[in-house]
Amino acid sequence: MSDQIFQAAPTRRAAPSFRFIALIVASAMFMEQLDATVLATALPTMARDFGVSAPAMSIALTSYLLSLAIFIPASGAIADRYGSRTVFRTAIAVFVVGSLLCAQAPTLFFLVVARLLQGLGGAMMIPVGRLVLMRSVARKDMVSAMSWLLIPALVGPILGPPIGGMFVTYLDWRWIFYINVPIGIIGFGLVTMFIEDVKGPRNGRFDLSGFVLSGISLGSLLFGFEMSSREGEGYLAVFLISVGLLFGIAYLRHARKHPSPIMDFSLMRVPTFGASVIAGSLTRISQGATPFLIPLMLQLGFGLSAAAAGQISIATALGSMAMKPLQLKILRRLGFRTSLLIFGVIGTLGYGLCSIFRPDWPLPLIFIILFFCGFFMSFQFTAYNTIAYDEIERDRMSSATSFYTTFQQLMLSLGICVAALALHGSMYVREHATAEMSDFSVAFIVVTLIALLAMVWNARFSSNAGSEISGHRKKSPEDALSGH
Incomplete structure (x- = not known):
């Protein structure tokens, strides 16, 4: 597949660098990531202002999830019909309007409706933003561009809790939503100026x-x-x-x-895409489980405060960021298949070590282990997000991004489900009224074993998979002259 698949149509305007494009897309995704982690910190204060119990505020989180679930699958078809730039900047505008309405919410019901609108914008921003990147960046720059794109997912969880605490303590919880306005306006303007509007083929009527x-x-x-x-x-x-x-x-x-279903499962027959979806889904179960298990274990098992547990939990995010500069060098040296096998085993077994954490362990040692877990896992997610589109034709790119993003979101939620079931199952069998360290050990072992299954699909990648993207095993001059 040629470079052309990942590039927009030629224009008179000089194309911006791939880093600039990735950061434009990332600015929108940063809003979405920051919003989720900041909001969780403010729920008790919001509950008091609305005159409801704190548990009742969970609907403010689940209503957003509902919008994501409904609209992410439709994002690809909508981007094909109306253009990726048009849909992307409209999604930013909808998210910002939803944020303003959330900030003005006088009641919980009003907030829930505003969160549904926010979710509509978020559902379009995530996959369509990725589609914009795929259509604008040359294949040789895809790994680096994807690394830049994934930074918001790592920075958001780090900045979210302290920013949320600052707003709630010194200002007002409504500033949690106001902060999205300047970010959204800047992102909207940059998308308008620098992102090309590319439409895909229309394959019949919308699959209602x-x-x-x-x-x-x-x-x-x-x-x-x-x-x-x-x-x-x-x-x-x-x-x-x-x-x-x-x-x-x-x-x-x-x-x-249906001739053009809203979620096209025939994409799974594309070797690199199918392997990436399955292996990435199994790996994301551990990614979804650990933010649920680690803070809970540190508070219930170690007796730490929520603030202290949060400070240790950010180790995985810091480790993830530390990997980014090394990503392309590793892929160029080892290729996708070998590096995913090596880093997959190390990263997954690293999370398995969490099963033997005990309160008498030095906290710096736990921090270091979690740092390296994030370091190795970060490599996998960037690699999966990149190799998935190696063999996808241009006219199927929008379907592939919405399909892939849907499974990403689903598997992260499934990770919490699996961890909770394993934890509660261990408590039930051992007749523990509250979770003890042995119960957390069982939960970590369960999610680790599931994530290790990803290695079966990692082994199915060909040794040359994604070689144009990674630069691994480049064609020899003789091959280039012969046209092979």
């Missing part, structure tokens, strides 16, 4: 039936996975997950007959 079926399925699954981590919500979680699976089966039957 598939949109409804996938929305109900994914919404029910996300809600079910999220509720499985709460006390007393087990039966509702099982019901929602069952509904999600039933509608998912109905969608699969529908998709086999």
Whole structure:
């Protein structure tokens, strides 16, 4: 597949550098990542202002998840129809308007409606932003560009809690949403000036039936996975997950007959895409589980305060950022297949070490181990996000980005579900009223074993997979002259 697949149509304007494009897209994603972590810190204060209990405020988080579940699958088809730049900057505008409405919310009901609107913008920003990058950056720059793009996902969890605490303590929780306005305005302007508007082929009418079926399925699954981590919500979680699976089966039957389904499962037959989706999904279960398990273990098992647990938990994010400058050098030397196998085993077993953490361990040692877990895991996620599109044709790029992003979101939520089930299952078998260190050990071992299964699919990548992107095993001069 030629470089042309990843590039927008030629224009009269000089193309900006791939780093600049990645940072433009990342500015929008930064809003979304920061918003999620900041909001969690402010929920108790917001509950007091609205006159409701703190647990009731969880609907402000789940309503956003619902919008993501419904609209992410539709993002690719909408970008093809109206243009990736048009949809991307509209998504930014919708997110900013939703943020303003959240900031002005007089009641919890008003806030929930505003969060649904915010979620609509967020659902379009994530996959369409990635699509903009895929269409604007040359293949040789894809690894570096993807590393820049993923920085917001790492910086957001670090900045979120302290910024949220500062706003709640010294200003007002409404500033959590006002902060999105200047970021969104700058992002909107930069997208307008520097991003080309590329439309994809229209493959018939919009798949409305598939949109409804996938929305109900994914919404029910996300809600079910999220509720499985709460006390007393087990039966509702099982019901929602069952509904999600039933509608998912109905969608699969529908998709086999539709000429252009909203989620195209035939993409899974593309070797690098299919392997990346499956291996990445298994790995993301551990990524979703650890932010749930580690702070809980440090507070319940070690007796640390929430603030102290949070300071240790950021080690994984710091480790992830430390990997970014080394990413391309490693891929150029080892290639995707070998490096994913090596770093996958090391990173996954690193999280397995969490199962033997005990309160008498030195906290600096725990911090260092978590730092290196994030270091090795970061490599995997950048590699998966890049290699997935190696064999995807240009006219299927929008479908692929929405499909991939949907599974990303689903697997992160499933990680929390798996961790919660393993933790509660161990407590039930051992008859523990509260979670003890042995229960956390079981949960970490379960998610580690699941993540290790990704190595089966990592081994299925060909030794030359993504060689144009990574620069590994470049063609010899003789091959170039012969045209092979």
